[in-house]
Each structure stands twice: as C-alpha cells, then as structure tokens.
Amino acid sequence: MGVCGYLFLPWKCLVVVSLRLLFLVPTGVPVRSGDATFPKAMDNVTVRQGESATLRCTIDNRVTRVAWLNRSTILYAGNDKWCLDPRVVLLSNTQTQYSIEIQNVDVYDEGPYTCSVQTDNHPKTSRVHLIVQVSPKIVEISSDISINEGNNISLTCIATGRPEPTVTWRHISPKDPPYISEAKGTGVPVGQKGTLQCEASAVPSAEFQWYKDDKRLVEGKKGVKVENRPFLSKLIFFNVSEHDYGNYTCVASNKLGHTNASITLFELNEPTxxxxxxxxxxxxxxxxxxxxxxxxxxxxxxxxxxxxxxxxxxxxxxxxxx
Known part of the structure; x- marks a missing residue:
C-alpha cells in the first residue's frame, strides 16, 4: 500500500467518487505530457528512505481546480486534505504552482503520483514517479571460523538495499595495515651523534613522519637529518644539544591506515x-x-x-x- 492507503468511511466514498468524476481521472490513465503545457509535474523524484519528497506541479491562472492523487487515492484537493497520513502536507497552492511534501518517506511510498487540474471544463493530468532508495545494510554474515589448511570453506554475506547492492569480498591480512615493529629510545651525551630508529611493517610500504611536541620535523632542519626506507626510518642528530632531548613521535602510514609510536632521546652522562x-x-x-x-x-x-x-x-x- 502506498501513501494514504487507508479505508474510507462509506459516506466519504461517495465524495471520492464524485471528485473522481469531477476531474475525470480514471485509474491507470497513461501520462501524456504533450497534451498541454500545463499541468507540468516534475520528472522522476528520487529520495532516500527517511528523507522528505517534494512533488511540484506547474499550473497557470486558467486552472480552476487542482488535486494530487497517489494511484487511485486522493491526497489533496485544492487546500483540502483527503489523506489521513500525517506525513503528507501541502506546501503551496498558488496560480503558478501546486506542490505537496511527503515526509519520512518509506519504500511503500514509491510509485506514480498524479497532478490533476480542471480548466475550461477540460480536465488534464500530469504524472511523476517517486523512487525511494534504501542504504545498503548487511543482514547476515558468516561468523568467525577456524579451518585446517587445504580444506574448503564457504562464507556468506547477505545485504539489502535499493537499488540492489553489490557485495564484494576483500582479504585483509593482519600485516596489511601499518604497525610499528620496533621503536626504542636511546641515550646520547651532549655534543655527540645520536640516532632514533623506527621500523614498521606494512603492505603497501609505509611512509614515515617524525614529530616533536606536535610539530612535524622536516628534512633540512639544521643538525637533523631524516633517512627513510620502505620499512625503516632514522632521525639523525649530528651534534646533540640540550634542546634536542625529549619525546619524539614516529608516524607510519599507507592508504589502509596509520600508526605511531613514542621514542625518547635522553641525556647520557659521559664518565670523566x-x-x-x-x-x-x-x-x-x-x-x-x-x-x-x-x-x-x-x-x-x-x-x-x-x-x-x-x-x-x-x-x-x-x-x-x-
């Protein structure tokens, strides 16, 4: 059942029949947009489930009566609401436009809607089709399972949505996202050369960045050099000063994600x-x-x-x- 798919009281059925005869809107009449320049409804209206759909009909001052119908059910006749559904509201009824809104749209609202007008004793109609899309949702998926190497296994994934969703599978190895395998602090005396080292395992290879106190260290800083390899990054201090001591952050990232580790450069007192x-x-x-x-x-x-x-x-x- 679509919008306002409710049963009418017997007395109201007579009014509905009279209104249909007045507008001469037989059920299932095909749309013939070329019959007149008005009424002109929108083409297809596509909305997502839960959103609001606006149905507009362009008219002119020759129109004496207007109505919106959903299949064989009258939603609005002029300013009068014939629908019991509170989600259907009248937006405008002017000499140029007659429009309604369907709030919180659901899949059963999908279908044809007809704008019917009366002018010079000649009824005319125009139709618009409402399309409701539903976001994909996985409703069933296989649980975790252990299996011996060499055996067969079947995995299930069932999803719903409109239009029908496409299900794809991707194997994520534990070593695919980046992870830092080694990052150790080191002690260096003042005035000596020091190196902080960060190793990361990742597929694709990780890119490295170094930070100190949320400030990124860039190549070319005086007295500091960054050496990057596919799985290893070194932060080299050629002449360690008191200012260089502290916590450093190594960030390894690729298109699948990122990870980081904190490494400390601390002062090591040299024996005299x-x-x-x-x-x-x-x-x-x-x-x-x-x-x-x-x-x-x-x-x-x-x-x-x-x-x-x-x-x-x-x-x-x-x-x-x-």
Whole structure:
C-alpha cells in the first residue's frame, strides 16, 4: 500500500467518487505530457528512505481546480486534505504552482503520483514517479571460523538495499595495515651523534613522519637529518644539544591506515677522568674484608703495596680517555 492507503468511511466514498468524476481521472490513465503545457509535474523524484519528497506541479491562472492523487487515492484537493497520513502536507497552492511534501518517506511510498487540474471544463493530468532508495545494510554474515589448511570453506554475506547492492569480498591480512615493529629510545651525551630508529611493517610500504611536541620535523632542519626506507626510518642528530632531548613521535602510514609510536632521546652522562680517578681511589683504599684480610693498623706496608700495583690500572684508564 502506498501513501494514504487507508479505508474510507462509506459516506466519504461517495465524495471520492464524485471528485473522481469531477476531474475525470480514471485509474491507470497513461501520462501524456504533450497534451498541454500545463499541468507540468516534475520528472522522476528520487529520495532516500527517511528523507522528505517534494512533488511540484506547474499550473497557470486558467486552472480552476487542482488535486494530487497517489494511484487511485486522493491526497489533496485544492487546500483540502483527503489523506489521513500525517506525513503528507501541502506546501503551496498558488496560480503558478501546486506542490505537496511527503515526509519520512518509506519504500511503500514509491510509485506514480498524479497532478490533476480542471480548466475550461477540460480536465488534464500530469504524472511523476517517486523512487525511494534504501542504504545498503548487511543482514547476515558468516561468523568467525577456524579451518585446517587445504580444506574448503564457504562464507556468506547477505545485504539489502535499493537499488540492489553489490557485495564484494576483500582479504585483509593482519600485516596489511601499518604497525610499528620496533621503536626504542636511546641515550646520547651532549655534543655527540645520536640516532632514533623506527621500523614498521606494512603492505603497501609505509611512509614515515617524525614529530616533536606536535610539530612535524622536516628534512633540512639544521643538525637533523631524516633517512627513510620502505620499512625503516632514522632521525639523525649530528651534534646533540640540550634542546634536542625529549619525546619524539614516529608516524607510519599507507592508504589502509596509520600508526605511531613514542621514542625518547635522553641525556647520557659521559664518565670523566676525575670520575675514573675517584673510582680507582675508592677501590684502592677500601680494605678487603675476606678471609686473611690484613688490618690497616697493623700492616701499613701491605696497604702501600696494594696502591703500587693499582697505579698501572689508573694510567691505563687515563690513556683510554685521552
């Protein structure tokens, strides 16, 4: 049933029959748009389910009576509503246009609508066809299933919609979207060369971008270089300063998606000669508390002998430093 597909009361049926005779609008009369320049209805009207459809009919001042019909049901006659459906409203009834609106359109509203006019005792009609589209919706799909390699399997996907939707299948491998496989922070002393490394697995290959504090790092920044390969990106600092320390974000992306990881460049304190000397002195002056240990008070000679054999070790540390 279409718009206003309701049963009329017996007394109203007589009025409807009289109105049909008045307009001489027999059910199922084919449209003949060339009979007159008016009334001129729109061509096909296409709307989506749930939207509003506007049906317009162009007329002129010679028209004395107008009406909109859905198949054999009268929706409006002039300004009078004959339809019980609250979704159908009159938009305009002027000397040039007669239009109605069907709100919250559903699929059962689809079909022909007729604009009928009376002029100089000659009834004329024009027809418009309402087409209702429904967004595709998957109503049934196979659940997850495990199967042994080499066996056959059947997957089901049922979808509805108007026009009839086309169903396509695509295999998404777990490694198709990008994912970062390795991203580790590193410590570098001030003034030294440092490298942050980001590895990503993706098909197609990922493109890399580096950020610090939401600001993208571009190639050519003084003292910083970005080296990109299909699955690897390096952020190289040639002379690390205090300003370079902090958190960096590596973003890997391709047409299937993107992912990111946070990598920290932190300060690494380099041992100095004074630190090494202090370590050696501490080792030399600390008495051995194991079995057979010699007391500092009773055996000062043994303590001095221990310092003498540690002297080459101190010299070796200094040579490695400088």
């Amino acid at each position: 000669s004074s630190t090494l000397l202090q370590e050696v002195k501490t080792t030399a002056l600390t008495p051995w508390k194991g079995p057979g240990a010699v007391s500092e008070v009773n055996n000062g000679t043994s303590r001095r002998a221990g310092c003498i054999w540690l002297l080459p070790l101190l010299v070796l540390h200094l040579l490695l430093k400088f």
